[in-house]
Amino acid sequence: MKHLKSTLGGLALAAMLALTATGNAVAADKFITLQSTTSTQNSGLFDYMLPIFSKKTGIEVRVVAVGTGQALKNARNGDGDVLFVHAKPAEEKFVAEGFGVSRQDVMFNDFVIVGPAADPAKVGGMKDAPAALKMIADAKAAFASRGDDSGTHKKEKRLWKAAGVDADASSGSWYRETGSGMGATLNAAVGMGAYALTDRATWISFKNKGNFKIQVEGDKVLFNQYGVILVNPAKHPVVKKELGQSFIDWVTGDEGQKTINSYKLNGQQLFFANAS
């Protein structure tokens, strides 16, 4: 029995060491948790921008990249210090309900409608996004929706409303809700030859394009504004108020704004700084 006991003891010790080691690693660093969206993460903007901030301030930024809907929910639970998302009405509601201190514009990019080269709904080159969606609906051409209450999904729903189409009624036929992130939805769209609404940054950095291309772009309603919010320490005392605020000050300040404008992928600028 001696063997068994010492083995079990060793295992317990090892497990405890593993746990405390990770615990220490987390506690030792000066960091904030940023609840953000897949578009900013997948486009590579954070990989470019955050090291510059960290180097200057010594604050590590840990990004949890999820849909805007989930990011808002996580922040509502106090699981994050700063929100960096793109769904202005939902963000304003978040602040109005007292979960955020205040909301500031940071930057924008725009949404585009991508589709197969064959373009079954013949929307290629159109500018009017709602009109294009109406044609897609009339042609019953496949359309892949995020269906996950993300910022992109919220925008898409507003566009369907403007087009006067009840897309939800056709859910399961030509209107397909993937219930997944932007990348997964694009993979699905490419896989089944469906149109999809995506932000331009994600599309440019997306590698599995197949024969897809941008079919509709340039409409003012496709404008995609990003905002930044400090989670309210009054609601959740664990929020790192000073560290979070210094990130917000930086990203909306001169240096942060310049950094955003200088980020290019394949020679294209992806985000346009517009903090006031």
Added chain:
Amino acid sequence: MQDFAESFSLAFQLIFSADADLAEIVLLSLKVSLSATMCACMIGMSLGAAIAIFRFPGRGVLLVLTNALMGLPPVVVGLAIYMLLSNAGPFGTFQLLYSPTAMIIAQTVLVTPIATALTRQVIADLHTEYDEQLRSLALGPFATLTTLLWDGRFSLITVALAGFGRAVAEVGAVIIVGGNINHVTRVMTTAIALETSKGDLALALALGLILIGISISVNAALMALKGTARRFAYE
């Protein structure tokens, strides 16, 4: 098929270039999943052996429960652990969310039912063989339990392997409670999910191949141990 060829060559390039980021991700994967497997085995093996040997009230319920929980979807576990560890949840004060510890907890919850159910089977078989001898020695319940666990040690390796396999392969739980934070909580499976979402399927698959490689290495090492055991008729 070009994607597959590309993935294989990419996987080899990644391995032989000794990519620091990759090494970090691989090490964290191993650390999280091995720790979780260890914790789950300590709980599950004791519990499984107890269910195998003893008759106690609630044993039947426990048996059904562990068998049912073996198929627990990782995303459900992830969600439950998230709600517990969230700052809005009961254990928020520990500040464990988005840390490797949270991932270890989630995977421990996932693996414990498997460790319990499989251990119960191993120990029940062994108990049938040993029962009369151990009772002839007038062994107490605790000594019976430890004797069977120790003598089943090499069969229990298979149990640990099954648990590790489930832990290291799952993405649903760790991506929720870990947050897939670069350099902090990014493991193989969440990295694969991320590359897939970027549409970089070749890189995602390459990472998948490396994950399979890790899994094969761990299995081979333990199987070699079992081979020795078999030679000694300890199995």
Added chain:
Amino acid sequence: MNNIPQNVSPNASFAVTNPLLPLRAEDLSYAPDGLALLDKVSLQIAEGGISMILGPNGAGKSILMRILHGLIPASAGTVSWRGQTANREIRKRQAMVFQKPVLLRRSVTANLDHALNAAGVPRADRNRRATEALKEAGIAHLAARPARVLSGGEQQRLALARALSLQPDVLFLDEPTASLDPASTAAIEALVLAAERRGCKIVMISHDIHQARRLASEIIFMDRGRIAEQSAAAAFFEAPSSAAARDYLAGRLHLPNGA
């Protein structure tokens, strides 16, 4: 426990009063699922010598032995050791060796160590007692080997050495030589006789009449869940008193109801 002397020397060259005996069974029945495998068996086993349980297959020998040793509970009836019902202390003064030895997945020494530890022997004494028992069984050279790679004869000698290392007052043997070659059988018999000379009471089941003639001091003959007769060995082999025993000794199948 006061009536059990604690100072019985296992190495005494003659039998000292055995603290467990006489063993008395009264009206033992065993009828799982209503099928009577033992039917109101009563017997008394006194100290000294080797009590050999004989009888055809299915007579209930193994079941009787397991009930006496306390491995299975009787459906009815009582077992008492020197007037006391069995408890853990009394159980620890007995040992049993099975027809197919049950060896742990450990080394030969570790098998003995496990049993000695279970019996509460202090760590300092375990190694010495294990070594002595292995030496006596002639398998000291196998001490470090995994127990389960030994030959059948070696395995049974190990099982017996393990039982004897516990220095039991009563040793139950359920056909310990049934599947062994003559040399291994002789080795086992020598060990059993040596233990008996040290004052350990042997209760043994056998199917081998020659073995019974060699070893037994008394015969308990069973037939169809009952004890047909219990007599001194010499008397039994000369003139068995029951018809069942006569048929058994003559090598005839004993068929009830003239079937």
